[in-house]
Amino acid sequence: xxxxxxxxxxxxSAILASSAIYAQALPGTLNWYNGEGTGMFTxxxxxxxxxxxxxxxxVAVIDSGVDIEHEDLKxxxxxxxxxxxxxxxxxxxxxxxxxxxxxxxxxxxxxKNLDAACLEKTRILKKLxxxxxxxxxxxxxxxxxxxxxxxxxxxxxSERAEYEPYLESLDxxxxxxxxxxxxxxxYLLNVNFDDRSxxxxxPDDFNDxxxxxxxxxxxxxxxxxxxxxxxxxIRGNGLGGDGVADNVKIMSVRAVPNGDENxxxxxxxxxxxxxxxxxxxxxxxxxxxxxxxxKVMEAILYADxxxxxxxxxxxxxxxxxxxxxxxxxxxxxxxxxxTPLWLSVGASTKDxxxxxxxxxxxxxxxxxxxxPGFEIYNSVPQSAYQNLQGTSMASPMVxxxxxxxxxxxxxxxxxxxxxxMVSSVAIPSGKELNEMCNSRGLVNVYNAVKTCQKLVGGx
Numbered sequence: 001x002x003x004x005x006x007x008x009x010x011x012x013s014a015i016l017a018s019s020a021i022y023a024q025a026l027p028g029t030l031n032w033y034n035g036e037g038t039g040m041f042t043x044x045x046x047x048x049x050x051x052x053x054x055x056x057x058x059v060a061v062i063d064s065g066v067d068i069e070h071e072d073l074k075x076x077x078x079x080x081x082x083x084x085x086x087x088x089x090x091x092x093x094x095x096x097x098x099x100x101x102x103x104x105x106x107x108x109x110x111x112k113n114l115d116a117a118c119l120e121k122t123r124i125l126k127k128l129x130x131x132x133x134x135x136x137x138x139x140x141x142x143x144x145x146x147x148x149x150x151x152x153x154x155x156x157x158s159e160r161a162e163y164e165p166y167l168e169s170l171d172x173x174x175x176x177x178x179x180x181x182x183x184x185x186x187y188l189l190n191v192n193f194d195d196r197s198x199x200x201x202x203p204d205d206f207n208d209x210x211x212x213x214x215x216x217x218x219x220x221x222x223x224x225x226x227x228x229x230x231x232x233x234i235r236g237n238g239l240g241g242d243g244v245a246d247n248v249k250i251m252s253v254r255a256v257p258n259g260d261e262n263x264x265x266x267x268x269x270x271x272x273x274x275x276x277x278x279x280x281x282x283x284x285x286x287x288x289x290x291x292x293x294x295k296v297m298e299a300i301l302y303a304d305x306x307x308x309x310x311x312x313x314x315x316x317x318x319x320x321x322x323x324x325x326x327x328x329x330x331x332x333x334x335x336x337x338x339t340p341l342w343l344s345v346g347a348s349t350k351d352x353x354x355x356x357x358x359x360x361x362x363x364x365x366x367x368x369x370x371x372p373g374f375e376i377y378n379s380v381p382q383s384a385y386q387n388l389q390g391t392s393m394a395s396p397m398v399x400x401x402x403x404x405x406x407x408x409x410x411x412x413x414x415x416x417x418x419x420x421m422v423s424s425v426a427i428p429s430g431k432e433l434n435e436m437c438n439s440r441g442l443v444n445v446y447n448a449v450k451t452c453q454k455l456v457g458g459x
Contacts, residue, residue: 025377026387031241032350033230033372033397038428039350040372040397041446042244045404048449054247054407059231059280059399060102060273062266063224065217066252067381068101070225072233072240077101078249080276094275098214102252103272105265107213108199115219116187117195117259120289121152126191128152152289160189188259195259203264206295216252222380224252226388227284229379230396231403240385241378244400244445247407251278256285263292266328267299270310274303279406279414282399283328284313284392290327297332304341309414311399313391314346315361322363329366341414343402343421347373347394348442352429356436360391367437369425371397401445409452420451 034042058078068077082092083100090097107113118126128149140146163184170178187193196203201211228250233243253273255265266283273281281303290296303310315326321344330342347357348370357374361367373394380386398421405417412420425441427433432440 025241025385026375028350029375029377029387031377033376034242034244037350038348038352038355038372038442040244040401040442041426041444042242042401045445045449046246048446048453049408052408055410056247056249057245057280057403057407058249058251058276058278059245059282059403060251060253060269060278061224061228061231061396062253062255062269062273062281062283063227063285064256064258065104065215065219065221065224065254066102066228066250067217067221067225067379067383068250068252069383070229070379070381071383072229072237072379072385073225073250074234076228076232076234076243076248076250078251095209096212096214096272099276100214102216102254103212103269104215104218104254105212105269105272106199106254106257106262107215107218108211109213111213111215112198113213113215113218113254114195114198114257116183117257117262118190118193119156119188120260120287120291121155122189122191123195123260124148124289124291125152125156129191156189156191160185163189183258195257196262201264203262204292206264206267206292209268216254217381218254220258222386223284223388223392224254224256225379225381226376226386227282227392227396228252230376230393231282231400233379241376243378244397245404245407248400248403251276260287261285263290263296267292267296270296270299270303274306274308279308280399280402281308281310282396283310284390284395286313286315286326286328288324288327293327293332294334296328297335300328300330300339300342304339307341307414309341309343309402309418310339311343311345311395311402313395314344314363314367316347316359316390316392317361318359319361320363321361321366325366326361331366341418343368343398343418345373345391345395345398346370346437347389347391349374352431355428355431355442356433357389357391359389360394362433362436364435365438368422369398369437369439369441369443370394370433371443373397398443401443401448404445405448405452408449409456412452412455416455417452420455421448424448424451
């Protein structure tokens with residue numbers, strides 16, 4: 001997740017600011033995404049809703065973890081009222097002990113948490129090495145599994161070759177960059193690293209669900225806390241950036257490590273969110289390979305049957321996901337039609353001249369909308385704030401809009417709300433995003449509110 005999914009986060013962060021914690025927003029970036037022009041017109045939309053009551057909407061953030069004590073998230077964290085905190089009993093009988101604010105699928109029962117994990121291509125290579133290392137390529141060229149082995153072997157070796165030259169000069173980099181390089185060589189691209197031994201489950205057995213813990217923050221909640229703040233940070237309090245939705249409860253579901261998330265964790269995280277009342281699920285992660293696509297697809301379809309909207313970051317590889325999928329996806333190869341309650345989101349900038357962020361994935365079929373994802377200032381752990389960028393930031397913009405609309409128009413289904421957002425996109429300066437997404441535009445909260453008002457008869 002924290003490699004190309006956050007546009008090589010540590011390198012990108014060095015461009016955004018020079019200090020470790022950025023107390024001030026970069027000039028011109030504070031709340032630009034809620035404004036007009038290339039923003040989402042969020043603030044203007046709230047003018048249409050003045051005096052109207054709202055209902056709290058639960059938004060699940062499947063991510064690296066959330067700092068639930070952040071000053072700008074006070075009152076915005078979901079509480080499982082059927083669970084008694086810290087009594088080591090599964091009070092509500094949902095299968096998870098002390099899950100007061102969510103669940104951590106990448107930890108163990110002793111309270112230890114996974115931080116770094118392999119990339120999926122590394123895991124695949126590790127599984128296939130014993131079978132195919134040294135095999136004569138000419139003898140089994142038609143074997144699909146062997147071709148996959150060759151593909152991931154080349155990918156892992158090529159990427160390791162990119163980082164290895166820096167080992168001799170690590171002292172020339174700052175601490176974050178050194179860690180970034182070392183993590184890739186020691187963990188993400190290391191076939192000898194067992195990224196599941198700490199957790200203790202069988203990652204290939206989706207019925208083996210007795211793992212994890214209730215620590216919903218984990219060792220590195222920067223990414224997830226930023227995502228949560230975009231969705232629901234307190235509006236108008238002068239702290240950091242404003243959240244998009246003003247009446248939400250954030251459910252933290254930790255399933256995304258420093259590396260690639262595991263299909264099993266993703267599938268169970270989606271089911272957990274649905275079963276515990278989330279109406280919107282934000283998924284700011286993705287990967288190139290998905291060994292257990294059918295299991296993840298089953299979880300996605302389960303959420304769809306329960307009327308839950310899933311919002312997913314399109315990815316930061318500047319690639320066409322119509323051709324190269326970013327998993328999970330609304331349309332797996334075994335599906336005839338896309339999952340209806342799904343929104344894939346690309347990242348836009350505040351610059352009308354370069355509206356689509358250079359790093360953003362796109363797809364005329366596979367990406368639905370674009371939303372602000374460049375130089376976004378919002379919450380990070382320890383009640384601090386930071387500018388970050390990526391489709392990881394664009395996705396919670398849309399999740400926040402969906403939650404806000406559901407909050408003020410509770411009689412509408414999430415499918416109706418999805419339709420309202422997609423049909424009411426804005427096209428700044430008349431620049432249609434024809435080849436970039438199927439809606440051809442940017443999410444516009446003001447337009448979406450007006451559309452929802454029409455759907456409920458002007459109320």
